[in-house]
Amino acid sequence: GAVVSQHPSWVICKSGTSVKIECRSLDFQATTMFWYRQFPKQSLMLMATSNEGSKATYEQGVEKDKFLINHASLTLSTLTVTSAHPEDSSFYICSFLSRRGQGGADTQYFGPGTRLTVL
Amino acid sequence: QKEVEQDPGPLSVPEGAIVSLNCTYSNSAFQYFMWYRQYSRKGPELLMYTYSSGNKEDGRFTAQVDKSSKYISLFIRDSQPSDSATYLCAMWTAGKSTFGDGTTLTVKP
Numbered sequence: 515g516a517v518v519s520q521h522p523s524w525v526i527c528k529s530g531t532s533v534k535i536e537c538r539s540l541d542f543q544a545t546t547m548f549w550y551r552q553f554p555k556q557s558l559m560l561m562a563t564s565n566e567g568s569k570a571t572y573e574q575g576v577e578k579d580k581f582l583i584n585h586a587s588l589t590l591s592t593l594t595v596t597s598a599h600p601e602d603s604s605f606y607i608c609s610f611l612s613r614r615g616q617g618g619a620d621t622q623y624f625g626p627g628t629r630l631t632v633l
Numbered sequence: 634q635k636e637v638e639q640d641p642g643p644l645s646v647p648e649g650a651i652v653s654l655n656c657t658y659s660n661s662a663f664q665y666f667m668w669y670r671q672y673s674r675k676g677p678e679l680l681m682y683t684y685s686s687g688n689k690e691d692g693r694f695t696a697q698v699d700k701s702s703k704y705i706s707l708f709i710r711d712s713q714p715s716d717s718a719t720y721l722c723a724m725w726t727a728g729k730s731t732f733g734d735g736t737t738l739t740v741k742p
Contacts, residue, residue, distance in 0.1 A: 518676070548729070557639075557721060557734040558677070607676050620665070622730060624676035 517541050518610055520625035527598055528633055535593045535628045537608030543588035544610035548622065549581070552605040564591060598632040605629050636660045639722055639733030648742050652709040656722035656733045659703065663724035663731075666698050668707045671719045671735070680720075681707070712740045 517540040527533050537547070545566045550558040562583050564570035570583040580602075582594040595602055608625040639656045646652055654668075665684045669677035681696040683689045689696045695708040705724075709716055717740050722733040 520676075546728075555735075555737075557732045560729060563729060605674075609676075620725065621679060621682065624669075624678070626676045627674065629674065 518608065518623050518625040520608055520628050522628060523626065524629040524631075526631045526633065529599050530597055533595045533598055533630060535595075535606055535608075535630075537591045537593070537610075537625050539589045539610045539623070542610070542612055542623075544612060545588060546611040547585060547591050548609045548611070549583060549591075549593050550607045550609065552607060552627075558607065561593075595630065598630070600632045603630055603632045634659065637722065637724055637731050637733045640736055641734065642736035643739065644736060645739045645741065646712055648712060648714060648740055650712050650740070652712050652716070652738060652740075654707040654709075654720050654722070654736050654738070656705050657703055658705070658724055660724070660726065660731075661703070662726045665725040666696070666705050667723040667725065667730070668694075668696055669721040669723060669732075671721060673718075677721055709738075712738075714740045714742050716740050 519538045521536045525533055548563050549561045552558050560573050561576045562570040562572045564583050564585040566585045566588050572578045580596055585591045605627050607627045609622045612621045637658045667682040668680045670680050671677040683696050683698050686698050686700045693710045697706040719735040719737045721735045723730040
């Protein structure tokens, strides 16, 4: 499968600071990517969908001014958590979408995740 | 009501057992059906996907879809301790996936 990297893998920050998480696709280009968050023992919650070169589409209840997404290129996307608070502590996972073409399913490749702890 | 319901588990089986993981769904628009495996503190890894009713086999894994009942299953034969992980079902439509809550499986040596 395709390789997606995420950096940092974990981060601890003070309340009120901003944290940037970087997501890279290492061996394929993708116009569409997703950001998820996952709380312990819960499933992935989609935060936003972004297409390269256009603004991200945020899911209901996700503050776009707090979670800034920049889909800079076909292989790079960043998520910035602005003015982080303890309730933002979670596991953040990015995913790139690979288009398989006619007859095949679109396949998501996930990064290894970033564990954010806000003190 | 959630669009995707997954048997919550946890599930604990002895090595070599056959494991059955199940999900139901309510949205008839779902086009593709996937199973992901997620190890602790890692991102999900795609195991199998299918888009039609019936069975699809890949090694020790078999994915089964019954669109008429809106029910999907993943069977793991000859389970191994390395299969211990959380398994997520996911369904795709309208440009995004909807995930089940996951079933945590432990295979004991």
